[in-house]
Amino acid sequence: MKQYLAPAYQSRLWDAIKNLENGSQAEAVVVFRARSGDYASVPLLWGLAAAWLAFTLIMYAPVYFENWLVYYAPLAMFALAYGVGSLPAVKRCSVSRSTRDKRVEIMARAIFQKGGIQHTRDKTGFLVYCSLLERRVFLLPDRGLELAIPLAVWQELQSEFDRIFAERQPEQCLLKALEKAAAAFARYLPVRAGDINELPDRLDIDL
Incomplete structure (x- = not known):
């Protein structure tokens, strides 16, 4: 701009x-x-998808995860993916x-x-x-x-x-x-x- x-x-x-x-x-x-x-739904959908994938991996992976990781990993992935989904180029490609x-x-x-x-x-x-x-x-x-x-x-x-x-x-x-x-x-x-x-x-x- x-x-x-x-x-x-x-x-x-x-x-x-x-x-x-x-x-x-x-x-x-x-x-x-x-x-x-503003395409506000784009970063939200990216965040929800990332949180769901992280939770699914933790629940079904043949590895033991600490309780704190089970709680915080989906939240961290949501925040990370939300930030990525907020980028103009990502929004443009997602719509x-x-x-x-x-x-x-x-x-x-x-x-x-x-x-x-x-x-x-x-x-x-x-x-x-x-x-x-x-x-x-x-x-x-x-x-x-x-x-x-x-x-x-x-x-x-x-x-x-x-x-x-x-x-x-x-x-x-x-x-x-x-x-x-x-x-x-x-x-x-x-x-x-x-x-x-x-x-x-x-x-x-x-x-």
Whole structure:
């Protein structure tokens, strides 16, 4: 998360957003979140599974265990596995792709609504929501922007943003994806006289 919030990167990100908005009628907002869901059940399930395995081993192994070990070993294994299950990478691997995608979409739509992105004059708001734990970028255009851009172009842009977290430097790939979006928007929805910036480039929304 730190590299996305570093002042130097934020400056480059704002420049990319300004370039997009100066060349088209789109009003872009980029939001970063550490995660879209807490997935609290994941570490709990890891802990319970580890405690059960430890207790089963102690009960059925052909070895004598001291009473204190019978009591404390499952607790220790629960704590250890709970900690492992709390790691972002472990949570991501322990939750199905469909569940993660659903959480990301729900959070993106909530931010879109609460941030007022739908209130632009010509319905040209554009949210780029980056959820880091899920390693997912969700694009959410308002109606006016969505209708102005051909479906094939939207699909191409979505594929470009989908590849961001597959790269070694996702933060740099995000800037490149925004450049491609800027070119597409400038082609199909060019800027017009009197166009103003109606939305903040970055939203801090408490959900």
